[in-house]
Amino acid sequence: MLELDKVSLHLYSEIRQNIIQLRQKIKSAVNSGMIQIYWEIGRQLDLVSNRTETDYGNNILQNVSDKLSKEFGSGFSYSNLRNMRQFYRVYHDFKSLSSSLSWSHYRILMRVADPDARDFYTKECTASGWSVRELERQITTFAYQRTITNQVSKTELPDKYTGNVAVPYKEFIRDPYILEFLDLKSSPEFHEKNIEQGIIDHLQSFILELGRGFSFVARQKHISIDGDDFFIDLVFYNYILKCFVLIDLKLGKVKHQDIGQMQMYVNYYKENMRENGDNEPIGIVLCAEKNDAVVRYTLGDDKNTHIYASKYMPYMPTEEELKNELNLRKLSFDNELENKNE
Incomplete structure (x- = not known):
């Protein structure tokens, strides 16, 4: 009976670990796919609006939003499409994006106007695995500025x-x-x-x-x-x-x-x-x-x-x-x- 329990426990542990790893891979793949889709949508919207905030461009966004929302749900609201367009403008190079960061992370990072500060938070968030709440606290408490005040010049964290x-x-x-x-x-x-x-x-x-x-x-x-x-x-x-x-x-x-x-x-x-x-x-x-x-x-x-x-x-x-x-x-x-x- 003890041998049976031991074998069962070992098998359970292996299966459990496989499930956890598979879920993490699926989650990562879904997140990566979502980021890629949002970036591509932002690129297409930016081409149409030609980087201007005109009534014409806004009307196009609203019409596209209405059609996408009807077919795919509320994730494509007018405000979300504006966020996707801004996402492309801020992170113009797709290769600079990290698959470990979620859309919620990037929505917060896009609010950081200083490119040096935004780069700092993006790299630190990726390397440290900050949650959305932790990232928000770091930005709110000026972590970047509190760090560079001790430096002779602004240098990237190599x-x-x-x-x-x-x-x-x-x-x-x-x-x-x-x-x-x-x-x-x-x-x-x-x-x-x-x-x-x-x-x-x-x-x-x-x-x-x-x-x-x-x-x-x-x-x-x-x-x-x-x-x-x-x-x-x-x-x-x-x-x-x-x-x-x-x-x-x-x-x-x-x-x-x-x-x-x-x-x-x-x-x-x-x-x-x-x-x-x-x-x-x-x-x-x-x-x-x-x-x-x-x-x-x-x-x-x-x-x-x-x-x-x-x-x-x-x-x-x-x-x-x-x-x-x-x-x-x-x-x-x-x-x-x-x-x-x-």
Whole structure:
């Protein structure tokens, strides 16, 4: 009887896996076919309307919509046909489309006016497997802008980070980080450990906010230096950058001691924790308030240590607040460049 149950369970598992894989293939094929049809319809509509929004062109769209809807259903409404036409205009090259993204993904991506930002979200969404809701959050929270404020220039996220090319650490550091999903409540008893626990409880959301390629390694990572014990709040590994990412959480304004402590952690990992093929570790001090001058003077001209201070926002900011925050980051970055060039 036990042997029968064992064989039955094994057979069930194999059949179940085959069904799941087949369903995924069918879903992918259907999605790919739908995207191709919508793109082709958009191309045909664009040729007729000649890229103009005239009454004549709109009347043609309405007439075509009426006939298609009558035969194929509501998916070919006037507004949907306009979306298909816009889809073709935005993604003019069919080869640039990803079969892993749904029509709902593309409808959101089409709203992004900046081609660089749209390209960023398209690539990141494809690589990270974002749901429609996750993609919407990334766009709403200006993930692209929060990433490029740390870069010297706007560069595409390359698919290869190997060889003799300098490791693009700054392309993976955001500022600020938005942690509204933690639902943090300020109180006299509130400490860094509350943020840490919130992150652990919402780890998937936090990794999404960190960006592509991050995987969780440890919390309160214990290290011993000459008999003294230290604990790093959070440790991640980025499989794209091929390096450890150490995070320390600070409730208030970042201090020089915080930067110095993180530098010690990074140096320790650099000497003791790296495996063959690993790049140098990154240190991020995640704080409620930044002081770029303190960071700059604490680190000095040490270009071999990759330490960053990033602000966290415990709530979903308004668009105006985010723009102001990004403007402050850009101004700080420009000042830093001026100081380096003096």
